[in-house]
Amino acid sequence: MAVSPIASRPSGASHSAEDPSRDAISVIEGLKLVDYIDMTNSIFVILDENGIVRLANDRCLEMLEAGKEEVLGRNWFEEFIHPSERSAVKEVFGKMLRGDVETARKHQNGILTTTGRVRTIKWLNSFVKDEEGRIRFLIGSGEDVTESIEARKRLEDSERKFRLLAENQRDVVFSIKPDMTLEYLSPAAREFGGYAPEEEVGENVMKYFADPGEFERALENIEVMVREGKSVSLEIMYRPAEGDPFPVEITGKPVFGEGGELSAIHCVMRDVSRRKKIERELKFKREVMETLLEREEREAGLKVVMDLISRVMGATHIALIVRDGVDMKVASTSGFKEDTIMELFSNPIGSLIRSATDRNEVFMRKVSGFKGLIFPSMTGDEVLYNIPLYNKKDLHICLMMILPGDVEMDERMQDAVRGIGVNIAGFLNRMTARKREEEARRRLELALEGAEMGFWEHDIDTGELIVDDDYMSRFGPRVGREGMTWDVWEGMIHPEDRGDVLSLLHHHFDGGSDVFDAVFRLNTREDHPRWIRMKGKVVGRRDDGTPTRISGTLQDVTAQGEAELNLMRSEERFRSIFERSNLGIYRSSPDGRVLMANPALVRMLGFESLEELMKRDLNREGYDDPSERDLFKRRVEAEGEINEQEVVWKRKDGSDLIVNETARCVKDEEGNVLYYEGTVEDVTEKKRMEESLLETQRQLEMILENVQVGIVIIDAGTLSILDANPKAREILGMELGDLLGRRCSDLTGSTEGSICSIADPGMKMEGEEKTFTNCRGEKITILITATEIELEGR
Numbered sequence: 001m002a003v004s005p006i007a008s009r010p011s012g013a014s015h016s017a018e019d020p021s022r023d024a025i026s027v028i029e030g031l032k033l034v035d036y037i038d039m040t041n042s043i044f045v046i047l048d049e050n051g052i053v054r055l056a057n058d059r060c061l062e063m064l065e066a067g068k069e070e071v072l073g074r075n076w077f078e079e080f081i082h083p084s085e086r087s088a089v090k091e092v093f094g095k096m097l098r099g100d101v102e103t104a105r106k107h108q109n110g111i112l113t114t115t116g117r118v119r120t121i122k123w124l125n126s127f128v129k130d131e132e133g134r135i136r137f138l139i140g141s142g143e144d145v146t147e148s149i150e151a152r153k154r155l156e157d158s159e160r161k162f163r164l165l166a167e168n169q170r171d172v173v174f175s176i177k178p179d180m181t182l183e184y185l186s187p188a189a190r191e192f193g194g195y196a197p198e199e200e201v202g203e204n205v206m207k208y209f210a211d212p213g214e215f216e217r218a219l220e221n222i223e224v225m226v227r228e229g230k231s232v233s234l235e236i237m238y239r240p241a242e243g244d245p246f247p248v249e250i251t252g253k254p255v256f257g258e259g260g261e262l263s264a265i266h267c268v269m270r271d272v273s274r275r276k277k278i279e280r281e282l283k284f285k286r287e288v289m290e291t292l293l294e295r296e297e298r299e300a301g302l303k304v305v306m307d308l309i310s311r312v313m314g315a316t317h318i319a320l321i322v323r324d325g326v327d328m329k330v331a332s333t334s335g336f337k338e339d340t341i342m343e344l345f346s347n348p349i350g351s352l353i354r355s356a357t358d359r360n361e362v363f364m365r366k367v368s369g370f371k372g373l374i375f376p377s378m379t380g381d382e383v384l385y386n387i388p389l390y391n392k393k394d395l396h397i398c399l400m401m402i403l404p405g406d407v408e409m410d411e412r413m414q415d416a417v418r419g420i421g422v423n424i425a426g427f428l429n430r431m432t433a434r435k436r437e438e439e440a441r442r443r444l445e446l447a448l449e450g451a452e453m454g455f456w457e458h459d460i461d462t463g464e465l466i467v468d469d470d471y472m473s474r475f476g477p478r479v480g481r482e483g484m485t486w487d488v489w490e491g492m493i494h495p496e497d498r499g500d501v502l503s504l505l506h507h508h509f510d511g512g513s514d515v516f517d518a519v520f521r522l523n524t525r526e527d528h529p530r531w532i533r534m535k536g537k538v539v540g541r542r543d544d545g546t547p548t549r550i551s552g553t554l555q556d557v558t559a560q561g562e563a564e565l566n567l568m569r570s571e572e573r574f575r576s577i578f579e580r581s582n583l584g585i586y587r588s589s590p591d592g593r594v595l596m597a598n599p600a601l602v603r604m605l606g607f608e609s610l611e612e613l614m615k616r617d618l619n620r621e622g623y624d625d626p627s628e629r630d631l632f633k634r635r636v637e638a639e640g641e642i643n644e645q646e647v648v649w650k651r652k653d654g655s656d657l658i659v660n661e662t663a664r665c666v667k668d669e670e671g672n673v674l675y676y677e678g679t680v681e682d683v684t685e686k687k688r689m690e691e692s693l694l695e696t697q698r699q700l701e702m703i704l705e706n707v708q709v710g711i712v713i714i715d716a717g718t719l720s721i722l723d724a725n726p727k728a729r730e731i732l733g734m735e736l737g738d739l740l741g742r743r744c745s746d747l748t749g750s751t752e753g754s755i756c757s758i759a760d761p762g763m764k765m766e767g768e769e770k771t772f773t774n775c776r777g778e779k780i781t782i783l784i785t786a787t788e789i790e791l792e793g794r
Contacts, residue, residue, distance in 0.1 A: 043121060043142035049097060049135065051077045063121070063144055065113045082110035082118055097135055101127055104138070108145070120146045171583065172269040176252075178262050180205050192271065194241030210237035210245035218250075225254050226262050231580060235272065246273040253580045259495060268581055306332050310401075316382065317402040323357075324395055331397075341400070353386050357398050360388045362414055367402065381405030387414060454554035456536065458486055460547055465489050468554065494521035494529055501534075509538065509547045516550065519557060531558040584659070584680040590633065590673050592619030604659075604682050606652035624648035624656055636665045636676060646683065658684040712744075716788065719743050731782065 043063055046055040056064075056071050064071060064080060074080075081089050089109055096104035108122045121142040128137040172193075173186040181204050185197040193208070209215040214236045225232040231253045238248040252267040310318045317335030321328065328345065330338045344350055349365070356363040363386040382402050390397040454468035463485045493501055497520035508516035516536045521529035536552025578585060584601030588594055594614045607613040616622065623629050628647055636642050641664040649657040663678025704711060710728030714721055721739050729736055771781045 043140075043144060045076070045140045045142070047076050047138045047140070049137070051075050051093065054137065060142075063111065063113070063119055065115050065117070070114060080111055080113075082112045085109050093138075096127070096138070101135070118146075119144055120149055170270075171581070173581075174267050174269065176205055176265045176267065178264075183264060192240075192269075193238060194243075208239055210239040222252070222254075222265065225252060225265070229254060229256070238269070238271075246271065248272060251580065251582055257496060266580060268583075270582070306334055310334055313401060313403060315401040315403055317400075319400045321398050321400055322396070323354075323398075335402070336400070357386065357388045357391070357396055360391050362387050366405075455551070456534070456554055457549065457551035458536075459549055460486075463487060492523050494523060497521050508536075508550075511545070516552065530556060533557045581679075584682070585678075586680070587675050587677040588618055589675050592617045592622070592629070594618065595675055596677075601680065604651075604657060604680070605649070606655075612652075622649060624650055632663075633676075636663055637673060640665055642678075649680075656684070657682065658687045710782075712739075713789075714744055731780070 042057075043060045044055075044057040045053060045060050048054055053071050053074050053076050056068070061068060061071060071080075077086060077090055077093075089107075092104055092107065104125055106124060108120065110118045111121050112118055122145045123140050123142045125141075126139045127135050128139065130136050170188055170192075172188045173184075174182060174189070175184040177183050182201050185195070185200050187197055189195045189197050189200065206212075206215050209218070218234060218236065221232045221234050231251055233249060233251040235247055235249050237245040239245050248269050249272045250267055250269045252265045254262055255264045255266060257263040306318055306320060315335070319333040319336045319341055320331040321341065322331050328342075330336070330341055333341070345353065352365075353363050363384075365384050367382040367384055382405055385399075385401045385403060387399045387401075388396070389399055455466075456468065457466045458464070465484045465486045465488070467484055467489070490498065490502070501518045501520050504513070504518045505516055507513055514537070516534070518535075519531065519533045522532045523529050533555040534552065535555075536550050538547040538550045540549035541547050578598050581598060582600055584604050585596075585598040586594065586601055587596040594616060597610055597613055599610075602608075602610055602613050605613060607616075619629050620626060625648070632642070632645075632647070641662075643662050645661050645663075647659060647661055649659055651657050659680040660683050661678055661680045663676055665676055666674045668674055704725040707725065708727055710731045711725040712721060712728050713723040720741050720743050724732070724736060724739050729739065732739065768784050769781060770784050771779055
């Protein structure tokens with residue numbers, strides 16, 4: 001309920017059957033609004049001027065988690081309005097009683113259920129006045145928006161979380177449109193390449209490629225990515241705003257629209273120049289070493305049928321009983337009094353009859369067993385029969401008869417009665433359906449007027465669609481009753497939403513849902529589509545269950561729909577970043593539990609799934625040295641964050657994982673630690689490469705120091721000496737300091753300074769004999785082997 005009253009009677013006052021407001025309530029009940037509102041799945045409640053609940057539909061009772069006896073006659077505000085909102089809501093209701101009805105027309109507040117839970121309800125209210133114009137009743141139609149509000153909060157939190165992750169890592173995160181222009185660029189781009197993100201959005205990404213040929217190769221990779229729907233990585237030379245190009249690695253993941261078309265490419269870019277340098281150095285030194293070592297979804301008709309059965313069977317009493325859910329009524333009777341039947345079902349024998357009916361079995365019992373209770377005028381030899389005629393869902397129709405004791409009803413007679421019963425059931429169903437349909441439409445117009453909704457009805461066989469003109473006229477002449485069919489309506493649904501709407505509709509037709517409920521964009525004469533909430537329920541079916549008619553309500557929810565769509569798109573973009581990042585991203589608790597981890601971290605640690613990883617105790621199993629976890633916790637709690645700390649973690653198989661970790665500590669307002677979150681980069685292979693590089697360097701130096709041949713490294717450009725091993729220094733008779741920087745011609749006495757007589761540029765020698773003069777003036781004849789090598793990119 002949207003509002004709470006200031007009661008004109010004492011808060012606890014009750015209402016008796018003699019209450020002067022009874023006539024007004026009878027009028028309201030006569031409208032049978034509850035039946036309609038149940039169909040539309042809305043919450044419906046009626047309060048009198050004292051705030052006493054006079055009527056509540058099944059949906060309202062379900063929301064309150066209560067039975068009718070727990071709600072009807074209770075003070076709505078004292079029992080069901082949350083204490084924190086009670087005073088404010090009472091004040092609004094008081095204004096309504098004093099004539100300010102617009103204040104109370106729309107409202108949203110918390111409702112307290114009988115189990116203590118709080119549900120948020122959005123209300124649309126209308127009022128009933130007496131002959132003197134005083135407001136006597138408030139009619140509230142509500143929608144439970146608890147889940148919607150909670151979902152919005154989750155989306156906002158998710159967007160904040162993933163945006164924080166994207167905007168606080170060193171790698172550059174960006175999103176490209178299908179036309180190769182930037183849609184999003186993370187703040188890291190400013191330091192990474194000197195580009196301001198807000199200025200680069202809309203730029204063609206080709207400008208960042210130093211080599212146009214690499215851009216063509218990137219387009220080929222994008223074709224593969226789109227065709228196969230998977231991530232693709234490539235290395236390019238990146239052109240920064242200033243300075244020289246440098247190598248980067250880009251990993252991209254395609255994002256497709258609901259129609260299967262490419263909508264964006266989400267990418268992560270990282271600088272790999274240091275890694276490439278290590279790879280080059282390692283490659284060079286390995287080559288040198290290999291060279292040196294040589295190298296690794298009535299009435300009248302009924303009475304005629306009933307009289308026929310009675311005469312044929314010789315029945316003294318006969319009644320047709322219908323149970324619709326928990327409600328039971330006597331549709332037609334002869335001989336029986338309706339009160340007698342109700343009394344019968346209130347006795348233990350009634351439970352037995354119900355049970356047999358539910359099992360579709362004939363119930364038979366001599367009246368002598370209970371005639372003193374219900375049938376005192378009978379002899380006791382008569383037999384009571386209850387024959388199920390129709391059992392489907394919550395509708396049960398049965399025929400109750402009392403036959404003389406000398407009449408035996410065998411199975412053939414039972415089958416004959418059942419056959420007639422099929423016709424009775426069909427007749428009842430058709431009568432009930434038509435009556436409900438007429439009442440529903442009448443009630444619908446009354447209820448929708450105060451709820452700002454429109455009405456629609458669809459004849460599935462003919463394709464005709466009736467749409468509320470008054471409601472839909474706001475969207476332009478394109479939408480209206482004339483010429484409207486379901487096919488036309490379907491064509492107005494936004495292509496991206498059409499598939500989901502039809503799927504939900506057919507799911508309801510097949511019995512998979514109680515109510516058809518869809519939110520979608522409707523293309524109107526306006527440039528901007530309108531967001532529509534369309535709800536309905538099948539109100540007509542054939543005997544085989546095939547739906548023939550469906551009707552329901554329409555509501556314009558444009559403002560809410562666009563906001564949630566934008567939020568979902570944003571959340572989707574940053575979730576993609578979280579899931580596609582090459583960095584491991586995690587959140588853990590002080591007691592060692594993994595609260596969140598992205599796929600990259602799951603793979604790094606060798607686990608099959610996040611669920612499996614969440615079973616690990618980081619305090620005991622996460623680190624090579626468990627004490628490192630304690631050190632980490634103390635430091636991050638004291639300093640607030642840790643940047644690029646190198647630490648050894650343990651994989652699932654027990655092997656070491658060396659990571660470069662950046663983390664922060666998140667605390668509550670009182671300073672209590674909530675969790676730690678951070679990113680890790682797997683540097684295991686890099687560490688191994690560095691160690692291998694050092695080992696190769698050590699081996700190379702050992703070889704150079706101990707090999708019994710002279711080795712001299714000469715710059716091919718300047719022809720100056722860069723290095724010489726001990727044996728070469730011995731042969732030349734000079735110390736290393738005296739050799740470095742000298743031209744090779746200084747050693748050979750060559751008059752052609754541009755030519756090195758030991759090894760001319762570009763020339764290779766294998767065992768050639770050369771003569772040169774050492775520092776002592778002695779001419780020495782030696783065998784020279786010379787070859788070109790690449791050192792530090794030269």
